[in-house]
Amino acid sequence: MFKTLRGRLIAIAVIIGVAGWQLYSHKTETGEWLKLGLDLQGGMHLVLEVDDPDSTMTADAKSDMIDRVDRIIRTRIDQFGVEEPLIQKVGGDRLIVELAGIDDEDRAKGIIQESAFLEFNLVLPTAEFDQALSRIDRSIVATLGVDSIRALGRDVVDESDDLENLLFGADSAATPDSAAADTTAAPEEDEAESIEDALRPFSSLLFTGDVEGTYFVAAEDRPVAEQFLAMDEVQRAYPRDQKLRWGADLVAQGARNYYRLYVLEEDAFLTGEELEDATAQRDPQFNQSQVQFQLSRAGGRQFARFSGSNVGNYLAIVLDNEVMSAPVIRDRIGARGQIEMGQGTPLEEARDLALVLRAGALPVRINIVEERTVGPSLGQDSIDQGTVAGMVGIAMVVVIMIVYYGMAGLLAVGALGVYVLLVLGGLAGLNATLTVPGIAGLILSIGMAVDANVLIFERIREELDHGRATRTAVDEGFEHALSAIVDANITTLITALILFQFGTGPVRGFAVTLSIGIVASFFSALFVTRSFFLAYLSGKKASDPISI
Amino acid sequence: MRLFKDASYTFIEKRRTAYVVSAIVIAIGIAGMGYNIATLGSWQNYGVDFLGGSLVQVRFDQPTTDAELREGLGGATAPPITQFGGEGTGEFVIRAPLDEDVSITQVADDVEAQIRANLPDKTFTVVRTELVGAKVGGELQQKALLAVLFSFLLTLVYLAFRFELRFGLAAVIATAHDILITLGFLAVFRVEIALPTVAAILTILGYSLNDTIVVFDRIRENMRMKGARKRDPVDLVNQSINETLPRTVLTSGTTLAVLAALLVLGGAVIRDFTIVLMLGVVIGTYSSIFVASPALIEIQKRWGMGQSKEKKKARPQPATV
Numbered sequence: 001m002f003k004t005l006r007g008r009l010i011a012i013a014v015i016i017g018v019a020g021w022q023l024y025s026h027k028t029e030t031g032e033w034l035k036l037g038l039d040l041q042g043g044m045h046l047v048l049e050v051d052d053p054d055s056t057m058t059a060d061a062k063s064d065m066i067d068r069v070d071r072i073i074r075t076r077i078d079q080f081g082v083e084e085p086l087i088q089k090v091g092g093d094r095l096i097v098e099l100a101g102i103d104d105e106d107r108a109k110g111i112i113q114e115s116a117f118l119e120f121n122l123v124l125p126t127a128e129f130d131q132a133l134s135r136i137d138r139s140i141v142a143t144l145g146v147d148s149i150r151a152l153g154r155d156v157v158d159e160s161d162d163l164e165n166l167l168f169g170a171d172s173a174a175t176p177d178s179a180a181a182d183t184t185a186a187p188e189e190d191e192a193e194s195i196e197d198a199l200r201p202f203s204s205l206l207f208t209g210d211v212e213g214t215y216f217v218a219a220e221d222r223p224v225a226e227q228f229l230a231m232d233e234v235q236r237a238y239p240r241d242q243k244l245r246w247g248a249d250l251v252a253q254g255a256r257n258y259y260r261l262y263v264l265e266e267d268a269f270l271t272g273e274e275l276e277d278a279t280a281q282r283d284p285q286f287n288q289s290q291v292q293f294q295l296s297r298a299g300g301r302q303f304a305r306f307s308g309s310n311v312g313n314y315l316a317i318v319l320d321n322e323v324m325s326a327p328v329i330r331d332r333i334g335a336r337g338q339i340e341m342g343q344g345t346p347l348e349e350a351r352d353l354a355l356v357l358r359a360g361a362l363p364v365r366i367n368i369v370e371e372r373t374v375g376p377s378l379g380q381d382s383i384d385q386g387t388v389a390g391m392v393g394i395a396m397v398v399v400i401m402i403v404y405y406g407m408a409g410l411l412a413v414g415a416l417g418v419y420v421l422l423v424l425g426g427l428a429g430l431n432a433t434l435t436v437p438g439i440a441g442l443i444l445s446i447g448m449a450v451d452a453n454v455l456i457f458e459r460i461r462e463e464l465d466h467g468r469a470t471r472t473a474v475d476e477g478f479e480h481a482l483s484a485i486v487d488a489n490i491t492t493l494i495t496a497l498i499l500f501q502f503g504t505g506p507v508r509g510f511a512v513t514l515s516i517g518i519v520a521s522f523f524s525a526l527f528v529t530r531s532f533f534l535a536y537l538s539g540k541k542a543s544d545p546i547s548i
Numbered sequence: 549m550r551l552f553k554d555a556s557y558t559f560i561e562k563r564r565t566a567y568v569v570s571a572i573v574i575a576i577g578i579a580g581m582g583y584n585i586a587t588l589g590s591w592q593n594y595g596v597d598f599l600g601g602s603l604v605q606v607r608f609d610q611p612t613t614d615a616e617l618r619e620g621l622g623g624a625t626a627p628p629i630t631q632f633g634g635e636g637t638g639e640f641v642i643r644a645p646l647d648e649d650v651s652i653t654q655v656a657d658d659v660e661a662q663i664r665a666n667l668p669d670k671t672f673t674v675v676r677t678e679l680v681g682a683k684v685g686g687e688l689q690q691k692a693l694l695a696v697l698f699s700f701l702l703t704l705v706y707l708a709f710r711f712e713l714r715f716g717l718a719a720v721i722a723t724a725h726d727i728l729i730t731l732g733f734l735a736v737f738r739v740e741i742a743l744p745t746v747a748a749i750l751t752i753l754g755y756s757l758n759d760t761i762v763v764f765d766r767i768r769e770n771m772r773m774k775g776a777r778k779r780d781p782v783d784l785v786n787q788s789i790n791e792t793l794p795r796t797v798l799t800s801g802t803t804l805a806v807l808a809a810l811l812v813l814g815g816a817v818i819r820d821f822t823i824v825l826m827l828g829v830v831i832g833t834y835s836s837i838f839v840a841s842p843a844l845i846e847i848q849k850r851w852g853m854g855q856s857k858e859k860k861k862a863r864p865q866p867a868t869v
Binding site for chain 2: 039047106109367368369370371372373374375377378381382385386388389390392393394396397400401403404405436437439441443444446447448450451454455458461462480483484487488490491492494495496498499501502503507510511514
């Protein structure tokens with residue numbers, strides 16, 4: 001059917017129709033002519049990785065973990081209400097999460113990264129742990145040595161000394177006397193105690209807590225305490241089946257701030273797996289946000305049995321290894337409970353917690369190894385600028401072609417119009433994403449489409465110079481230009497495909513538009529331009545002159 | 549309208565001059581890379597994508613100078629700050645280094661908090677952040693290198709298959725020449741190497757090959773003509789270049805015009821990308837005439853055309869040049 005001009009024109013019309021239909025249906029389905037990349041419409045691109053600092057996991061285990069993380073994050077984002085998130089596993093151990101058009105990145109990140117591992121543990125009296133403290137102190141002294149412990153303690157002292165010197169040295173008048181006196185007094189006391197402290201490095205950090213089963217640790221001492229608690233030797237010195245967990249809230253007692261350190265039964269009697277539903281609420285009386293949860297039937301039974309036999313004890317609700325609250329068990333509790341979020345916490349935070357609890361806990365900690373965000377305003381700038389640049393670029397091509405080639409140039413411009421429609425239809429049909437480099441790739445492939453036409457026209461001119469009849473010259477021109485066009489397009493296509501294979505994100509967008517552009521330009525130059533030429537020649541005799 | 553009709557420039561005869569020009573440009577580029585190694589610690593100004601690190605772009609609502617922002621971020625210890633777009637846009641790109649112990653997202657949060665604390669009377673929005681872990685960056689470097697090598701290899705194979713091996717070799721020499729000059733340019737002007745820059749380099753590779761192939765295609769065609777075997781190869785190559793000259797000029801001109809539009813109107817995000825592409829178009833055009841075609845002649849002179857001996861003897865050797 002392509003032998004006749006009619007057949008050719010029908011084929012072109014059909015292809016234009018298909019391309020137009022692709023664009024139109026994309027528009028009606030998604031509301032956009034083309035899917036825009038994050039750099040154009042704004043959004044967030046994250047690459048997540050399983051946290052495995054000591055590389056103890058096998059590749060298979062990681063891959064399995066990522067699959068589970070994938071499912072949970074999908075549920076969470078779905079509930080968060082982001083449309084069409086792109087969540088994709090790459091390279092076996094990474095997860096790409098792309099959220100388009102979100103406006104609160106920090107919140108979204110929190111929802112993705114929050115482990116949301118919920119446990120219920122019994123709070124134990126400190127008595128047994130008190131007896132283990134001297135063992136813990138000894139193990140720290142034995143492992144670190146007296147000097148390094150002293151160094152740890154002395155560090156603080158030295159720093160305040162330095163600070164004080166600095167203040168006095170630089171501008172003594174500006175320093176309030178009382179404050180200066182305080183800072184000088186404190187280090188001296190610490191100095192006097194430090195020898196003894198070094199012998200009981202850990203227990204000296206602990207104060208008696210306000211609730212049974214807790215210690216207080218001054219806020220500024222927490223890093224040192226954490227360092228000690230992280231040591232294997234210390235953990236071996238714990239009493240059997242007990243563990244320590246920090247409280248989430250800062251407690252003010254007199255002039256100082258403290259963290260609670262809870263003594264808990266090591267094994268949780270119930271975990272978040274038994275959680276069936278969670279909703280956020282606001283307690284107006286205490287200006288407090290809370291998350292109410294509902295346990296599954298089995299979980300509820302377990303909870304009831306446990307609470308029934310532990311009336312009068314404290315129950316710690318532990319989220320991601322921090323004790324959120326530790327209410328006293330007054331009575332048998334059924335399948336419902338609540339997590340207090342602390343004074344003044346916005347309701348939004350409680351909502352997010354409820355959301356991640358419903359979606360389930362991540363089986364492993366995850367790290368964000370790559371993050372790209374583009375604000376919607378910057379994206380809009382890019383679209384506007386890209387569109388203007390594209391229009392001006394195309395206008396220049398049109399002018400150059402018509403000035404240089406006359407009527408033939410006009411035919412080529414017509415073919416370029418078909419080309420542009422084909423590319424856009426192709427992008428819409430493949431649901432490819434248009435990115436900033438993608439626009440550049442598009443403009444570049446316009447250059448290549450022009451090149452094919454130029455090759456053909458120059459060839460026709462040469463054939464005419466050699467005295468061929470018009471029709472023969474056109475046929476020969478197309479024929480001889482073919483090999484150069486094929487080879488040039490294929491080599492560029494090879495490059496584009498390799499880019500697609502190795503590239504990520506924006507570069508892939510470039511490769512996709514370039515590939516579609518090359519195929520479209522090939523078709524437009526060899527088939528569409530030629531058909532238009534045949535139409536142009538159809539009214540002429542074989543030897544009539546043409547405008548080229 | 550017609551340009552360069554019946555042109556008969558003696559391109560190949562001027563190849564010595566071209567060699568010297570190319571050698572000087574490449575030498576300057578390599579010197580630039582050396583200078584970068586000495587001062588930056590790496591031969592190119594690798595951006596966040598490849599080194600890992602953070603990029604935070606902020607847009608102030610009030611007129612703000614980079615001096616103010618630098619002061620707000622710690623004066624002498626402030627991370628590198630560059631103005632984005634033109635002067636007075638109030639938009640800045642801050643590149644804070646990564647700390648191994650701190651999560652990458654923390655770095656960006658710290659920058660924000662610092663600005664908020666130290667420039668309390670300004671309001672701003674973060675319009676873009678790019679945070680790449682060091683490990684990911686290293687992997688991207690490797691991937692980019694692989695991409696370039698693979699496309700070299702595949703195009704060589706394709707050309708050897710479609711033409712002859714020596715055409716493939718000459719094309720690869722020309723492309724390597726182009727990439728070397730481009731890399732030199734990037735090094736000398738310390739253009740930041742980001743992922744789109746790699747895409748641009750690979751596009752140059754494609755464009756340069758495209759140009760070379762058009763000329764080679766004509767040489768191939770002219771070689772098949774009657775009596776071509778008896779002709780001086782220099783003459784034949786010159787004729788082929790001249791015959792394709794109108795196309796070369798028009799295509800390069802059109803592509804440059806489109807890129808110029810992109811450069812002027814396309815916005816700051818793709819400016820570097822466009823500059824690299826424009827440079828590539830100019831170098832690609834130059835190299836297909838002055839590097840690829842002479843390389844073909846040189847290869848031919850040294851190793852012959854792969855034809856049978858008798859024919860080779862019958863062919864007049866070009867005068868010593």
